[in-house]
Amino acid sequence: MKNSFKLSIAALIVAGLSVQPAMAGGKDAATAAPKGQGELGIVVINPYKIAPLTAIIDLGGKRLTNAEVTIRAKGKKGIDISYDVQRKAILTHNGIPLFGLYANYMNVIDVKYQLESGEWKNETYKVQTQPIYTNAVDGQLAPFPENNVQKVAKGFEDRLYFILGTQRDLESKNMQWSRGGAADWNSHPSYNYVTDTAGDVRWYLSPFRFDGTDSNEMRGVMMGWHQMDNGEMIVAKGQSYMRYDLLGRKVFERRLPRGYIDHSHEIIATDHGTYMIRVAKKDYHRPDGKVVNTVRDYIIEIDATGNVVEEWDLNTILDPTRDVLIKALDSSAVCLNIDMDKMGKKVELEPDAPFGDHAGIGTGRNWSHVNSIDYDAKDDSIILSLRHQGTVKVGRDKKVKWILAGNVGWKGLSDKVLTPVDDKGRKLDCNRGVCEGDFDFPWTQHTAWLTDRDTLTVFDNGDGRGFDQPAMPTMKYSRGVEYKIDEDKMTVEQVWEYGKERGYDWYSAVTSNVNYMSDKDSMLMFSASAGLFDKGRSHPILTEVSADQDKDIKVEIRINHVAPRLVMYRAQVLDVELAF
Template identity: 55%
Template sequence: MFKKSQLYIGLFVICSGLSGVSINALADGGGSLAAKKMLAASTAQGQLGAIDVNPYGNAPLTAVIDLAGKHITDVEVTVHGKGENGVNINYPVDSETLQTHDGVPLFGLYANYRNNITVSYKLDGKKIVEKYKLQTGGISTKYNELMVRPFPEVEPITVAKGFEDRLYWINSQTSNRYHKDIKWANGGSLDWNYQSVNYITDTNGDIRWILDDSSFTDDQNIMGRGFIMGVHQVSNGEIIFGKGQKYYRMDLLGRMIKSLPLPRGYSDFSHEIREMDNGHYLIRAAKRNYVKPSGEIVTTVRDHILEVDQSGNLVEVWDLNTILDPMRDTLLVALDAGAVCLNVDDTLSGKKVKIEPDMPYGDIPGVGAGRNWAHVNSIDYDEKDDTIIISPRHQATAIKIGRDKKVKWILGAPDGWTGELATKVLQPVDSKGNDISCTLGKCDGDFDWGWTQHTSWLNKEKNTLTVFDNGDGRGFEQPAIPSMKYSRAVEYKINEDDMTVEQVWEYGKERGYDWFSAITSVTNYEADKDTMFIFSASAGLFNKDWTKPVLNEIKYGTDEVMVELQIHNAGPREPSYRALVIKPEKAFH
């Protein structure tokens, strides 16, 4: 007679198709020789265990080869390029990564393809090289009626020698005409709820990684809403980003490391999260139940900077309503009403924003807390003096603020600043230190401010500030013809002792309207290649048939194009937000 426990085990064996494994082998806790052989032989491709595709459910073009109880070292992985021009992805894997995943991570797989992979390692002091093949599925996406292709397509235009192995994360979106179905009662930007599209492309234009955010997205749940923004690869290779009411940390295999809500009383993350050297995060958010001097209670819009520790405790708050002048409208009244960040309405293209004193509260350009008066779209931290540098799109190119909540300097046109703030505006100078004269936002000589810019970030290697100057509202006006607009990547050198600023480099002006991005975009210095990385992320936004962002790497200090990729987004009026260089060697070693 079988004992009851033996009967259950026998049923498990039959249902699992493991009839070749003895009951005793399973009953002894998995420690028998037979069970070990079963695990080791679970793949016919090598001496390691089975391959688990998309092991954490968020990254379908990743996998893990199980260690099957083996202790290996000196691991190297190559995911081979597809076809003659395919790009190999190579990276080492350290012991910590092997232990974390109990296996060898496979990153950079092609979609809908039988991938070829080489893994080398040492086992018992002997070097082993194994070949693996792995089939993947197609790319899934969220479809809508405006799409002209199922997924963005990447067209390589220029790839200089030495840049072939570059990988770029594209942070984008698809159109969603019905996202504005939930609102805060008193303003705010809860209804900013676009469908996120995040993928990594190689320089051949092939998609090598996608993020499936379905496990942490729910349009009908306030905590699951939002648009993924502020993506950064931090020093240990992990990825941080925010979305709506939460912020996240994950690795390139899709393992979710951290998922935390904004501190209570704060809401509506978008645009930026940065990791500080001490492990804290700087987050751009808004304040709920904010009491104005008049006594009115509102939800503010993109005007608070939060510092939280690794556990999500709130360490510091910068309330820009009390630091800057929320009633300054000098630039606001010059904005193109057709594109105020991702609030795009091409029927208003070329028309100026109208500011009324009794405007409703909400995510609209206007003055005062409760409206989109500041629109901070980037943050950086300067550890030299414990200050933050913000990019307030609707106020100035960049503003530096101390922990004491005092403004250190303002990079932007001096028009409209009053009182103590007026004394903080930097004076433009030429390369010889001579003052450059500026009137109504227009400057003599080789200098211009950034207008409705994005990513005012420090270039710490060169001691400069890099900016993507979108160019809307340039000179506090809209041009006679919209096609006269242009964008620039620009670099400034700031002398804080003399309170002066020099423009030392620019790129993009000569490319004109085809390269113009009314909104979004990024400029960042890449030290490993000594390049300026630029993503003109909404080029072609007002073309009714397509939006074609342009990704570039430019040799530092020149206009020499080392990389140019043309992104063909899935449909019209679909801007991307940012892009960044991804380095798998940081993630796994």
């Protein structure tokens, strides 16, 4: 028995030794590649875990030079999404990127690709996606914003619109800095999605990766999305700024540099490789000796590796005690601080108001509220929209070049206020910012951006118009407006406007934007808080019209938000061809 037991053990040992070499280096060691639907590899859905309606067809060991993709439309009224894929994108993702899948649907994708040998292949893939899944909070009336298409003109069917919106506060840790600031406001999560002209969602950003409920570093609204020349997207969020591509691949994600806090509203890229970000300054020493955190009144320029190369302190460039417009604001809506009980009531300024994110004057309060930045490469200057002051151009020398606003209360800067003129160059008479003829200044405006036809577009929200409140709130209106500025003569001419004729239904107390679109000679406008004061859900309105004087509506989409008193932020045209 003992000898038999020893022989059995020896046999097992010998057997084990005999198979190990074959397992380690033999034919059986290789792992068979997963079988794909076509001649390439498998389809990896949501490859970077933050963009659920994207995918990658893995190369499966093949070498490709380029590809063409079409995501087939859903039903008879759906929209195809087609784009070319360059070799760089194929190499970066080790596969063919798929963008624009429908949610909760068996997508059909036609793919044409070229092998290194020059041979072309045509294949069809099917990809089942999951339903849209985002945060759900108390008070919602719908799971996701609803896009109701009103009109799409011929030639605009292929438009894709990137919609940026807000959601209610989630229960979260209080992050209010000890000396005020706007960090507590930055607890809002956000919606970020793409709609086509049929109203279908074709991309959205999963909020969970960026949820700041339990992380001070991650708190904040994702604001200031811009698509770069290479198709990637930049955005900032509270205490950080980041860059991603449309498939969700992270290019970088960085904390704000030390000493700067509370980003919101804007980040842009300049044409010399830097980023400009609207922030605030931590532990700012006021002339009276008080130490505060400032609120939405600092611009910093950061290079590609994160070094701060310049800053603009608006507390020293402008007058933080100018109150003529702030006193005229409707206190029911100051940015996203919404209080329906104060509708139609002017802001009451208190000399000893607490520091922090409150409409007020003096460093440490929300006296400026910068909501957009643009960079003018012609003279290395920045153009800023200050909701509570006006639109201002400032040079790198920190000197004001011009001001687009009513000439009231600009101590020491009155000579920098642009003079309104008509189309013949004749000066227009203005009284407290109200001018004769077809001219009006922008009031509590957003997105003062240059166009490539040598003009400036501004979304004129319209609150505080004429430094006053109208007899009834329903008399308010908003506009998309275009100005021609002559910096030598220090004059401004209004050359185009849209929205006044739409009245209160199109009025947005806060947020919103306007972009001139040179590809179709149109103006894209987003009245992002339309319907904010309705009893039901707000109805932000995306309107793209011809940029001539006919102002024909080319696209209009009305969006039902998920809950009352919620607004969208901005909308922009998304160019898929840039991305791949």
